[in-house]
Amino acid sequence: MGEELGVTAKKSENFSQWYLDVVRKGGFVDQRTPVKGCDVFMPWGYGIWEEIRAIADPMFKERGVKNAYFPLFIPKSLLEKEAKHFEGFVPEVAWVTRGGDEELEEWLAIRPTSETIMYYTFSRWISSYRDLPLRINQWVNIVRWETKATRPFLRTREFLWQEGHTVHATWEDAKKEVDEMIDVYSRIFRDYLALSFLILKRTENDKFAGADFTVAFDTFVPEAGRILQIGTVHHLGQNFSKPFEITFKDKDQRVKYAYQTSWGFSTRLVGAIIALHGDDKGAIIPPAVAPTQVVIIPIPFKGREREVVEATRKIKEGLEDLGLRVELDDREQYTPGWKFNEWELKGVPLRIEVGPKDVEKGGFTVVRRDTGEKSFETDVNVVPEILQDIQENLRERAEKKLEESIVTVEDLEGVRKVVEEGKIARTYWCGRDECEFGVKEETGAEIRGTRYDVDESEEAKGKKCFFCGREAKYVVYIAKSW
Ligand SMILES: [Zn+2]
Structure with a gap:
């Protein structure tokens, strides 16, 4: 890796350096790419995003939301259709102006968000009240050409997100959708990511470009003294249905403009988890979204290697049978102490150590990442309970931090x-x-x-x-x- 292992700064003294140390050395991102603000999401960082997606996607589908994929390129004329929307996004749009040797007749935006391209299509899908409500989501990459300083996960030029877009017959139906999506997001952020947040209605000046109103989730990182927006839900009213002509023939035979909502969260959530839960040793990933929930580290002792290895394999199987995500770190080229530090930096919620003494006593040592507490256990069935306890402790800590702020x-x-x-x-x-x-x-x-x-x-x-x-x-x- 070539980099010194471990965090060099204290979270409370130099948050920016602490954060960079954790995301780089913990294997969350690699920023050494040729384009500024376009980072590599490495397996540990990307793995958290995969877990978030695995939790959120079924919750969306339960509500009748269907996934689809819309084109990456948006013609300039389409992006301009809703004037406020265009004005809001144009400073950070990346444009394609050439294709091969040819100058393009019309510039193409790389999607900064997909309202316009989706609604162009929705107007062709919807003609009757029978077509409503329509609920579409996509999991895609987004490009916004940030000119401010970029920061891994928190502010990047390219990021991943989900964007949900719904169409309804009345303003009230759209409002109900907004409220229900706020509830869905609250559950994802609180119950699984263990984050604390304020649910705030943005001011008129600060709402989404083209929305009737915007509701945002703001989490707060006390060590940085800064708020971080982690998700938004917009009531779009008829602001897009009018320019995009999304109309439907209602039961009364009259043709009406539809009402819409959109909602999204992004890979910024991974940054929020690191920023909010981490400590001076590194990240602490809530068990619900940790790519690896339990790491098992054998403590070899000369002449007793075989029994230790056998015991760790058995424990791993037992935990996997319980449905847990487990990794056995049996790399021989690293000492146990080195491995402890590395996994603490990555924020794996629970570590299991197995040495000859543990084997003799018929059990294993468990170390919690959130409190550092150690205990000797003999039954793998206690592990899910401990993970649940870590999950709740992280959430309670986060709530307390927000209240005190x-x-x-x-x-x-x-x-x-x-x-x-x-x-x-x-x-x-x-x-x-x-x-x-x-x-x-x-x-x-x-x-x-x-x-x-x-x-x-x-x-x-x-x-x-x-x-x-x-x-x-x-x-x-x-x-x-x-
Ligand atoms: Zn005043």
Whole structure:
């Protein structure tokens, strides 16, 4: 590998360096590629994405969502059809202008998102109320030509995602779909990825280009003092169905424009898992999405190698019979200590050590990655319980981190202080653009939105806007973001 093994920086002291050390040395990504911001997702990093996909895909299908694949190239004229959408995406579109020796008559965008290409087709698929609702998802790569500093998984020019697109007869049907997808995403992020998050309705200025409204999932990394958007659900209203002429003949025989939603999450989730759960030794991957849940490391002893190897094989078989993802690290060219460090850096949730003494006692030593706790066990059936416990502990820790990061304040000085401490300011806002742009300019932090899952507006009554002192309408969350 040529690189020094291990993390050189402490997470709480230099988050950026810590993060880079973990993703590079832990075998999540290789950034040594010829194009900036286009990283190799290595087996350990890509494996987490595969697990996330394996969890989410059946949850989508249960709702009647079907997978499809739409073209990578989007003609410029198509991308321009919804003006706000085009305006929002054009600064970061990568264009194909030549094909072989020929200049193309029309530039082709490499998909920055697929609303336009999908809706062009949807208008041909939908003609009657009988065709609704339509629910399509695709798992694909996306290119956005970032000019800001890139960061593995968190901000890259090419990434992987899923994008779901649905079409409905009424605004209310689309709203119901939005709410149900928020529930699906919440379960994926909380129950499997063990992440904590705020579900926020974005401000008018910050919503998706072309949406009626946008609901986003924001997780918070205290060591970096920054919020990370990990998923979004948009109510598109009729903003796309009108330019793309997605119409249907309703039961009353009248031709109407349809209502739409779109929703997506990306490989950024892998970065969120590393950033949120990791410690000074490296990553900690929640068992539900760890490509390897248990690593078994034999501790050989001269003359007793055979019995140790036999014991590890038996344990591996026993765990695999329980449906667990297990790896036996029997590489002879590395010492057990070296292997411990490497697997801790990668964040495998559980390590099993087997030495001659364990064999004599008829069992094995278990070491938890989240707490470092060691125990001697004799029955493989306890392992799923321990993994479940790790999963819950990670989620509880994450919840606690978020709770401790939110501080309610009443004025700009309060917001400034909280943001400078690397936390999330919760405060009251009048709803005007001046104050939204003003706080960004003054503090570098942004109004991320209002709670969508809980109505907090009552609390804002009688309060003053943190920025201008006028009557407040909303309780908002303000933080720096990536
Ligand atoms: Zn104000």
